[in-house]
Amino acid sequence: MTIAGNVDTFGEIKRVISREIPAEAKLTKVEFEGPSIVIYAENPNFLIENSEPIKRIVREIKKRVIVRADPRARKRIDEAKAIISNLIPAEAEITDTNFDEGTGEVIILAKKPGLVIGKGGSTLRDIASQTGWRPTIIRSPPLKSRIIEQTLYYQQNENDYRLDFLRSVGRRIHRPRVYNDSWITISALGGFREVGRQAIFIQTLDSKVLIDCGVRPGAQSYTDEFPRLDISEFNIEELDAVIVTHAHLDHCGLVPILFKYGYGGPIYCTKPTKSLMTLLQLDYLDVAVKEGKPTPYGLREVKKELLHTIPLEYGEVTDISPDIRLTLHNAGHILGSAMVHLHIGDGLYNIVYTGDFKYARTRLLEPAAATFPRAETLIMESTYGAPNDVVPTREETEQQLIETLRTTIQLGGKALIPILAVGRAQEIMIVLDEAIKSGALPLVPIYIEGMLQEVTAIHTAYPEELARELKNRIFHKGENPFLSEHFVSVDDKSARPEIAEGGPCIIMATSGMLTGGPALEYFKLLAPNPNNTMIFVNYQIEGTLGRSILKGLKEIPLANSAGKMDVIQVRMSVKSIDGFSGHSDRKQLLKFVNNISPRPKQVMIVHGEESKCIGMADSIRRFFHVDAMAPNIGDRIRVK
Numbered sequence: 001m002t003i004a005g006n007v008d009t010f011g012e013i014k015r016v017i018s019r020e021i022p023a024e025a026k027l028t029k030v031e032f033e034g035p036s037i038v039i040y041a042e043n044p045n046f047l048i049e050n051s052e053p054i055k056r057i058v059r060e061i062k063k064r065v066i067v068r069a070d071p072r073a074r075k076r077i078d079e080a081k082a083i084i085s086n087l088i089p090a091e092a093e094i095t096d097t098n099f100d101e102g103t104g105e106v107i108i109l110a111k112k113p114g115l116v117i118g119k120g121g122s123t124l125r126d127i128a129s130q131t132g133w134r135p136t137i138i139r140s141p142p143l144k145s146r147i148i149e150q151t152l153y154y155q156q157n158e159n160d161y162r163l164d165f166l167r168s169v170g171r172r173i174h175r176p177r178v179y180n181d182s183w184i185t186i187s188a189l190g191g192f193r194e195v196g197r198q199a200i201f202i203q204t205l206d207s208k209v210l211i212d213c214g215v216r217p218g219a220q221s222y223t224d225e226f227p228r229l230d231i232s233e234f235n236i237e238e239l240d241a242v243i244v245t246h247a248h249l250d251h252c253g254l255v256p257i258l259f260k261y262g263y264g265g266p267i268y269c270t271k272p273t274k275s276l277m278t279l280l281q282l283d284y285l286d287v288a289v290k291e292g293k294p295t296p297y298g299l300r301e302v303k304k305e306l307l308h309t310i311p312l313e314y315g316e317v318t319d320i321s322p323d324i325r326l327t328l329h330n331a332g333h334i335l336g337s338a339m340v341h342l343h344i345g346d347g348l349y350n351i352v353y354t355g356d357f358k359y360a361r362t363r364l365l366e367p368a369a370a371t372f373p374r375a376e377t378l379i380m381e382s383t384y385g386a387p388n389d390v391v392p393t394r395e396e397t398e399q400q401l402i403e404t405l406r407t408t409i410q411l412g413g414k415a416l417i418p419i420l421a422v423g424r425a426q427e428i429m430i431v432l433d434e435a436i437k438s439g440a441l442p443l444v445p446i447y448i449e450g451m452l453q454e455v456t457a458i459h460t461a462y463p464e465e466l467a468r469e470l471k472n473r474i475f476h477k478g479e480n481p482f483l484s485e486h487f488v489s490v491d492d493k494s495a496r497p498e499i500a501e502g503g504p505c506i507i508m509a510t511s512g513m514l515t516g517g518p519a520l521e522y523f524k525l526l527a528p529n530p531n532n533t534m535i536f537v538n539y540q541i542e543g544t545l546g547r548s549i550l551k552g553l554k555e556i557p558l559a560n561s562a563g564k565m566d567v568i569q570v571r572m573s574v575k576s577i578d579g580f581s582g583h584s585d586r587k588q589l590l591k592f593v594n595n596i597s598p599r600p601k602q603v604m605i606v607h608g609e610e611s612k613c614i615g616m617a618d619s620i621r622r623f624f625h626v627d628a629m630a631p632n633i634g635d636r637i638r639v640k
């Protein structure tokens with residue numbers, strides 16, 4: 001064992017800070033808060049006006065540094081409120097101001113956050129220097145999001161817990177390194193040679209990190225549904241960090257269970273992922289309860305997950321353990337989806353995991369990133385990695401959807417689109433709204449069911465993360481397609497039979513693979529009528545009802561509302577339109593491997609059916625002459 005010559009320890013950091021901070025600033029204390037270092041000063045204005053000392057500190061310790069006023073230097077809340085409302089123009093439309101006494105932050109909700117920030121951040125700086133409180137701006141969404149409101153409220157009531165937690169995370173991240181040897185392994189816990197229950201476990205001699213912890217929809221048993229957290233090298237209590245790439249349940253559905261079995265550390269993800277993940281997990285519990293299934297965790301664990309989540313921006317480099325730095329990059333898959341870049345040791349090794357990603361622009365998001373500072377191992381998904389997975393262009397796909405809908409409407413039928421609440425739904429909402437506006441589709445109601453309304457509200461809360469063109473429409477032209485009058489929200493399930501018996505319409509409902517939810521209820525009502533059409537727009541995992549219907553199953557025994565079994569006759573047309581996928585197709589996957597900079601030395605293929613993973617690894621070996629493999633569940637691979 002060798003002891004590393006480490007300069008990152010807290011004592012060392014404190015020494016640098018007290019050396020650099022001038023006496024005029026009146027430094028009172030230095031604290032950890034998650035991955036950041038917080039400097040408290042009685043005269044923080046001095047450090048805001050003279051930024052050189054802080055810049056020198058950041059350069060030397062290479063950590064994120066936050067300056068806060070010592071509680072003694074903060075204005076009383078009523079005084080601070082008055083100063084803030086004086087500084088911010090009325091046009092910014094502030095909807096709420098919340099003071100967090102624990103951290104000295106003031107959270108300002110406004111309809112136009114740009115005006116709160118001011119030119120080059122000038123208003124923010126004025127607020128900080130005149131009140132002693134550090135402002136954080138949140139956009140108040142034009143559609144009310146229950147989840148965003150409730151989580152904000154909940155977190156404010158748990159401030160003391162959160163602050164204690166952040167401090168303990170900080171101490172753990174900055175503990176001294178014990179080893180200086182190189183030993184990095186990647187263990188396949190779930191989502192290898194299969195789609196679903198994604199979980200990747202990365203270990204160095206000093207730290208242990210889990211990326212994603214999902215469930216597998218349509219699984220028949222717990223051994224198939226959950227990642228293999230039971231393997232001997234995985235110990236929940238020793239985990240340093242959990243990273244969640246995005247809010248789909250096959251990546252985040254089982255994260256709360258970690259808290260049930262002893263995890264007490266942080267969850268890293270983007271802000272939109274935090275909101276969406278909470279929503280989807282709560283829905284997952286709800287569906288399980290309704291179906292009389294045992295739930296693997298409860299509300300308590302979801303709440304704990306919320307308090308333990310540390311949201312990160314794309315591109316923000318963050319220490320997550322003594323020897324691992326994490327950076328998230330846009331994955332182009334759904335709102336908030338991220339690729340994971342891990343920098344291990346000081347220049348020792350780099351791993352890029354794509355998560356689910358789209359290497360092409362969509363109406364909703366910009367294409368996935370392909371440039372990284374370094375990348376020795378690439379872990380890449382391959383959902384659409386087979387040679388015949390050629391997806392038509394977006395234009396053709398949209399055309400196909402509009403034509404199918406038009407034919408159904410002309411027949412007097414109804415179109416049911418079972419849909420994943422996040423991503424595809426919003427993409428299709430944009431397409432449908434435009435088609436009705438341009439006259440390509442007749443004016444029929446578009447019913448939005450399930451969680452779609454809430455998810456859409458979350459999209460309106462983070463417009464900065466959307467594709468450039470869509471952002472431009474929202475910010476500069478005042479056109480927000482999500483607020484279009486063509487969408488009718490169905491809030492009461494008793495309206496369903498009436499919709500199913502009424503005139504032509506389009507129904508968008510969860511779940512996307514007919515494993516449950518309102519889509520399944522509509523399916524029961526609409527299936528027997530040959531004028532109706534069901535249109536699948538996302539991947540159907542093996543074992544789901546959606547997959548069976550797509551394969552041609554015509555008689556389906558399903559429980560009715562009284563709990564009795566009915567045999568549903570499928571006479572409606574069934575279509576699958578692939579081009580809306582938030583995944584890269586085979587061509588885009590290969591293009592990504594070709595373009596990724598720098599080129600990795602090794603590629604691991606995950607998140608695809610067995611034949612696709614093996615085939616994709618083969619193709620990459622042949623085309624790019626790099627080492628490529630398709631690990632199996634239970635494998636542990638040493639990469640350094």
Ligand SMILES: [Zn+2]
Binds near residue numbers: 246248333356
């Ligand atoms: Zn996904």
